[in-house]
Amino acid sequence: MGSFKLGKMTLRSLFGKPETVLYPVQTRPMPEGLKGHVSNNIEECILCGICQKRCPTEAIAVDKKSGTWTVDGFRCIQCGACVRECPKHSLTMEPTYTAPALTKQTHTEIKPQPSEEELAAKAAEREARIAAAKAAKAAREAAKEQEG
Ligand code: SF4
Ligand code: SF4
Structure with missing residues (x-):
């Protein structure tokens, strides 16, 4: 019985469609x-x-x-x-x-790596942020002084 099964499998492998494909020339759907x-x-x-x-x-x-x-x-x-x-x-x-x-x-x-222009733009942005924060702080302090 076992050898009959084996023979059947062998014949199927010999004459049937292959289970594998020639990857990467051929691909199967993912x-x-x-x-x-x-x-x-x-x-x-x-x-x-x-x-x-x-x-x-x-x-x-x-x-x-x-x-x-x-x-x-x-x-x-x-x-x-x-x-x-x-x-x-x-x-x-x-x-x-x-x-x-x-x-x-x-x-x-x-x-x-960032280009020279990108680095310069970042530095300018950082400086502008610092200047804006300083100006806001100065305005807050001035307002406090006026209240006091
Ligand atoms: S965390 Fe998991 S998925 Fe990410 S590289 Fe490591 S093993 Fe792979
Ligand atoms: S941002 Fe951080 S966690 Fe995400 S891929 Fe890069 S090194 Fe890894």
């Missing part, structure tokens, strides 16, 4: 509920490191100094903790398959 892999919109990321602290498998490495965010797909268990905890909502679970590679690889995003 199954519903596929968690995929973690993706970071680095423009929004502030490199705070919370995702690194929350990750139970130490799959994420954040380096503020070099402006990099790295995920090791082989350590990630798709628990979604980093996505839930990110204060800037820059992390998402992308429901796609990981691209094939010849070696084990981590994925790194590099935070773009």
Whole structure:
């Protein structure tokens, strides 16, 4: 009986439609509920490191100094903790398959450095805020003196 079943399975495998596809040349529709892999919109990321602290498998490495965010797909268990905890909502679970590679690889995003103009605009904004706060304080003190 066992060998009959085995023979049937062998024949089905030989002449039936293959169970696999030639990925990545061919792909199948993503199954519903596929968690995929973690993706970071680095423009929004502030490199705070919370995702690194929350990750139970130490799959994420954040380096503020070099402006990099790295995920090791082989350590990630798709628990979604980093996505839930990110204060800037820059992390998402992308429901796609990981691209094939010849070696084990981590994925790194590099935070773009602000341009000279952006830095100057930020500095001017900060100075304007400080000046406005000082002016408001002076106005409050003047009003108090008039009352007294
Ligand atoms: S928690 Fe979010 S903002 Fe903070 S480093 Fe991670 S991805 Fe970036
Ligand atoms: S999904 Fe979970 S395991 Fe994967 S990087 Fe985020 S916190 Fe770590």
